[in-house]
Amino acid sequence: SSDLTQDPAVSVALGQTVRITCQGDSLRSYYANWYQQKPGQAPVLVFYGKNNRPSGIPDRFSASSSGNTASLTITGAQAEDEADYYCNSRDSSGIHYVFGTGTQVTVL
């Protein structure tokens, strides 16, 4: 089982806001990175660290953290945001890294 737990699936209406959460004890001490993966493709980094969005990632993607929960928010979801999203951070030992269980986002 993963040290980082995500909801399996969420849906959002086109243009609305969706928040994807990631829970784990290590998140009290370490930031999460967030990846988007579409079918048949390699993952894409959409947010990392405390407050960093890679070049080319739309500013509708943002992230936050509180206690043992990290969140990725998509404000004004677009059809192309439909994908699987994974958080990634240290495991409970704080030594190694793990991915979250993944959340499938459907844009209605």
Next chain:
Amino acid sequence: EVLLVQSRAEVKKPGESLRISCKGSGFNFSRYWIGWVRQVPGKGLEWMGIIYPGDSDTRHSPSFEGQVTISADKSISTAYLQWTSLKASDSAVYFCARPIAEARYDGFDVWGQGTMVTVSS
């Protein structure tokens, strides 16, 4: 252009050995950690481990320790993932990836295209 190019898909039998590769170009390979990620079809991403080619410092995930070996040859800018005895459960797509910053891991922003490994008798 920064690229990671992985070796081709493999079909192997249980018990066989295998080494797949990941060749970097367009950046100083020795100065970036290179990670390996497994994805069983239809399942999530799994962190396998990471290596710093500059000094071969390697961190295998506990879930994969003893199951695979991660290595690198900085002289040819190539990282490797190796099995000595494959199992059917090793069938998956394997990605290599490079972090966004030198000498530390803050997230992988460059990914290889993935190598599909099929293990079947």
